[in-house]
Amino acid sequence: MSKMFPRVLAPLHPLLTKMRSLPAVSKRTYVSEPGNKIRSKLRNPRLFREQAYINGRWTDGRATSRFSVVNPYNGKVIGNCPEMDVSDTTTAIEKAQHAFESFRHSSARQRMGIIRDWFQLMQEHEDDLAIILSHENGRPIEAAKAEIKYAASFFEWFQGEAVRSYGQTVQGSSPENRVMTIKQPIGVVGVLTPWNFPSAMITRKAGAAIAAGCTTVLKPAADTPYSALALAELGEQAGIPPGVFNIVTTEQNVAAVGKQLCEHPTVKKISFTGSTNVGKLLMQQCGDSLKKMSMELGGNAPFVIFDDADMNKAWDGLLAAKFRGAGQTCVCANRVYIQESIADKFIEDFHKLVGAKMVAGDPSATGTSLGPLINLKAREKVERLVKDAREKGAVVVAGGHRSQDEPQTFFPATILDRMSHDMQASREELFGPVVAFYRFKDETELLRMANDSEVGLASYVYTEQLTQAWRAAELLQTGMVGINTGMISDPVAPFGGIKQSGFGREGGSVGIEEFQNVKTITLGGVQL
Incomplete structure (x- = not known):
């Protein structure tokens, strides 16, 4: 002792x-x-x-x-x-x-x-x-x-x-009773x-x-x-x-x-x-x-970027919500929904940011920001989901395949555009450093796609309109929502999901x- x-x-x-x-x-x-x-x-x-x-x-x-x-x-x-x-x-x-x-x-x-x-x-x-x-x-x-x-x-x-x-003290129905809870x-x-x-x-x-x-x-x-x-x-x-x-x-x-x-x-x-x-x-x-x-x-978090969003906030938030732990977290941004009118410019600039910020290498080195996946099986799953997306029409903006010179458990920071809901990655957690962009026209289409999931742990919304942010937060079917932030885990906040993401907080x-x-x-x- x-x-x-x-x-x-x-x-x-x-x-x-x-x-x-x-x-x-x-x-x-x-x-x-x-x-x-x-x-x-x-x-x-x-x-x-x-x-x-x-x-x-x-x-x-x-x-x-x-x-x-x-x-x-x-x-x-x-x-x-x-x-x-x-x-x-x-x-x-x-x-x-x-x-x-x-x-x-x-x-x-x-x-x-x-x-x-x-x-x-x-x-x-x-x-x-x-x-x-x-x-x-x-x-x-x-x-x-x-x-x-x-x-x-x-x-x-x-x-x-x-x-x-x-505990509580409760007024009993009978005047002779005193009720309390501990x-x-x-x-x-x-x-x-x-x-x-x-x-x-x-x-x-x-x-x-x-x-x-x-x-x-x-x-x-x-x-x-x-x-x-x-x-x-x-x-x-x-x-x-x-x-x-x-x-x-x-x-x-x-x-x-x-x-x-x-x-x-x-x-x-x-x-x-x-x-x-x-x-x-x-x-x-x-x-x-x-x-x-x-x-x-499990989670399958939607990350929503409306056309009025602050782009700097959205880039930083997406980096945090996607690449923490090489994308191996249950609240990682799995499906990134971006409004069509800003998609091309946002993805182009985000590609540059990823290239500058995501430095793969030895985890013990101070400058490394992207480490390996936990094992070979995890890498093979990410490869399978990326391959399926490519075969079904996704556009590889960055990454997409591992270099033979890298350790077997590494997968590069990858950006996929033109994702669709018939791809396996829309149903399974990517659990890797892969940013998958889905384009939407309006809020109605967005909510239909974002809520089309058996799980509901976390979601993220980027917009400068208060009413739009609040409406999306209430209508997204997840246990937690981050508005203009990619970091929602906090000891002071209840953590947990709905649907097949579980129960309890x-x-x-x-x-x-x-x-x-x-x-x-x-x-x-x-x-x-």
């Missing part, structure tokens, strides 16, 4: 003493040669961990094998982690439940103090966390630092939300996160859950486990009690581990970010136990409520 924060942790001493009396999990340390190369680059080498984290212990669990994690830029192994299974997941769930019996009674201010210290530690170790993220995710180092700031901001937000969780932590939470935001997707979920008084079992993506494990190391330093934050690592047993989290009766909530198809499967698996769920699923004042039950208490027999 850290000695840094005695004032915050002192009230939790009986809780921590009780938890630390639990049987110890193996603390054998596994150090790999590739992992040592990463550690040599870190100011704090302890942040690069190659074991799972259960009940406050670093462990291989019952794993008999390990899986390798590679740098998407050069394909080199950076380390490996234990291949855990259902039995390890069950152990993590049981430890989380044991911890919950005590942690649920911790005060809101105690939880606030722990999350605050976690936030401060993330700030102090920002450079190390960015190096780890960049190596496993392929994000350029400056963008990786930006994600660490973004990820830490959720801890900053939810430390405050821990003490801003309110909010209680839901219990053990299963957290399943993707590779594209390996830090922020964890802090956005676990920060809210722990602020509410829940305990968590996290399964990070097999491509990016090290950002999660680094957060566990910092969480331990911040004073998170054993069993409150647990991590199970797996590559081959992903489906079985996810199924166990969904079907185990002790787990009361699942928070998932990923594809719509996987989300549907998890819903089926949660059906028998009727778990509460938060599902942030993360962040904002409602984010903590996803991890709480509302209990009604009625006091009868009050005589005045």
Whole structure:
């Protein structure tokens, strides 16, 4: 336990003493040669961990094998982690439940103090966390630092939300009754996160859950486990009690581990970010136990540019909304709808801007702004969608094919014009650095095309007319709309979609409520 924060942790001493009396999990340390190369680059080498984290212990669990994690830029192994299974997941769930019996009674201010210290530690170790993220995710180092700031901001937000969780008093129908509501932590939470935001997707979920008084079992993506494990190391330093934050690592047993989290009766909530198809499967698996769920699923974001838009704002916004993470985000601009009268000029100037701003290269180099895709499969998907668009009449303005001299996971910044809705890219997420322009005549045609999608996560509107902006924002069928901005993710704002983009909201004042039950208490027999 850290000695840094005695004032915050002192009230939790009986809780921590009780938890630390639990049987110890193996603390054998596994150090790999590739992992040592990463550690040599870190100011704090302890942040690069190659074991799972259960009940406050670093462990291989019952794993008999390990899986390798590679740098998407050069394909080199950076380390490996234990291949855990259902039995390890069950152990993590049981430890989380044991911890919950005590942690649920911790005060809101105690939880606030722990999350605050976690936030401060993330700030102090920002450079190390960015190096780890960049190596496993392929994000350029400056963008990786930006994600660490973004990820830490959720801890900053939810430390405050821990003490801003309110109930109500209600006027009862009977004059003798007094009615009130309180909010209680839901219990053990299963957290399943993707590779594209390996830090922020964890802090956005676990920060809210722990602020509410829940305990968590996290399964990070097999491509990016090290950002999660680094957060566990910092969480331990911040004073998170054993069993409150647990991590199970797996590559081959992903489906079985996810199924166990969904079907185990002790787990009361699942928070998932990923594809719509996987989300549907998890819903089926949660059906028998009727778990509460938060599902942030696929997107197909329309980015609308009306003819009166400020072109400078629209160019900058499109760059931000399209090329963040090499286009591998669920809120990326997937379909860019531009009014016909300005299309030629806008696309010509945007082409020049992309050429100047999008510098592909080694993610560790400061000047790189466009990194690789996460793996070869991702690149092949982008190639398939671009090929289909070309065959159906799309015009390639820039890019369109990979140079043989580039790493296998690279795809160039690409601009496609004259897109149509019979192309596969209009239905599937591009999830790559491809800007696809669709032309429209008027608002009626625009709304028909933009809303022709089974998913509805984010959308963007550029116009200088207030009434047009508001009308489009209300009529676009998405859970979030950015007006004259390409950056809509903010810890203070609820994040989530509609239709097959899922349900539930993360962040904002409602984010903590996803991890709480509302209990009604009625006091009868009050005589005045």
